[in-house]
Amino acid sequence: MELIQVTRDDYYLSTKDDDIISNMPNIIITDILNRLPIQDAVKTSILARNWRLNWTMLTQLVFDDAFIWYLRKRKDKQNNVGDDNWYDLRNISGLLPHLIGPIKKFVVIIPYGKVLDVKNLCDWVRLLSRKGILEFTLENRNEETVELPTPIFSCLNLTHLKLSNCHFPSTPPNFCGFQNLLSLDVSQVTVTVASGFCDIITNSPLLEILKIREEEESISKLNIDEIFKLKNLKVLYFPLYAIDRVEITNSLIVHGGPYFPNLEELILCLWDFEVSSCSVFIF
Known part of the structure; x- marks a missing residue:
């Protein structure tokens, strides 16, 4: 608090x-x-x-499950059977420009069956970058993957980034990483260039929490010894079944440890179960 x-x-x-x-x-x-x-x-x-x-002084905007439940209850109370406009993302677009101060936290969940318009998302992220956004969460529960707009790379004050069912664009040439990022949590995220996703991780020197869930494409060319260089990492969640698809160079063996000197929690996910033990993964 x-x-x-x-x-x-x-x-x-x-x-x-x-x-x-x-x-x-x-x-x-x-x-x-x-x-x-x-x-x-x-x-x-x-x-x-x-x-x-x-209300225009709000610094946190959270459109989570509780908000979705509120909209569903309101629809049922009004007996709007068959009304498909109970969740209108344009309301968020109309709300954001009225906020007069910085926005520290923005959370939005896109429920199943609701497609997020790329232009709306681009407008949100562009405005949030100007407002100095610190925490950004986009959880897309729709079947269609959401294209993350490039203005996300302008949110240089980010401390927490959580994405689900999104496509990460290529990093721009002048992007130097999220220097203040403390946690990165991605699930079902695809990437244009796998090395660009690696750059985001390695150019976040303060990263303490890294969670990569249910990934294939985004980690297929991930250089794992770059992750080992994250000295501040405290929590690592990694799909164990993907180990054989990541790049492990000889430098990992040549330079030796210690690795993850501040690690407190290591979760290695193997399909339907998890193994929590530092001895499983740390050499």
């Missing part, structure tokens, strides 16, 4: 009249709104005239 510091002047300012809640410092109001479900945070605009635009 992030601690919010309030000065004595802020406190006196917030209690100078009877409406203590409305006169709280903006940083406190924003923190409260961030803890609410997104639909409830936006609904605070009807509480009072001076709350009409408070």
Whole structure:
């Protein structure tokens, strides 16, 4: 939980009249709104005239399973049988431009049967890059793979990146990696150039958590001894069945260890079961 510091002047300012809640410092109001479900945070605009635009200070936008469940319940309550517009991604596109400050966290789940328009996604990512996005999660549950737009490489402040059922584009020539990235979690992610995916990993020097799930194409040419150079890595999730398809060079043996000096958790996935033991994978 992030601690919010309030000065004595802020406190006196917030209690100078009877409406203590409305006169709280903006940083406190924003923190409260961030803890609410997104639909409830936006609904605070009807509480009072001076709350009409408070939701525009949101720094976290989470459209997760709870949000999807809320939309389904609303559809059932309204008896909109056969209405296929209960989940309209254009609502997200209409919401984002109204936010006035930085956006630290953005989570969106695309439910089965809902296709994400590439233009919408590109607009989201472009705006998020300008807003200094720190945590980005895109979980695509539709059968069709989502093409990740190239503005993702402009999100240089990223600390957490989680992707599911996406296609990663080629890295631009001037891309120097995500220097602040702490965790990378990918599942069913395809790539244009496998070496580019490797570059993303190796050019993230602060990486502490690396999870690669159900991958084939993205790791088929992954140079595994480059991963061994990630000295800050604490958690590694890797498909054991893919070991025979990755590139292992002689430098791994020549230079010797120690490898992963800070590793705390190693999960090697072999099809339908997992083996959790550092001795399985560390030489």
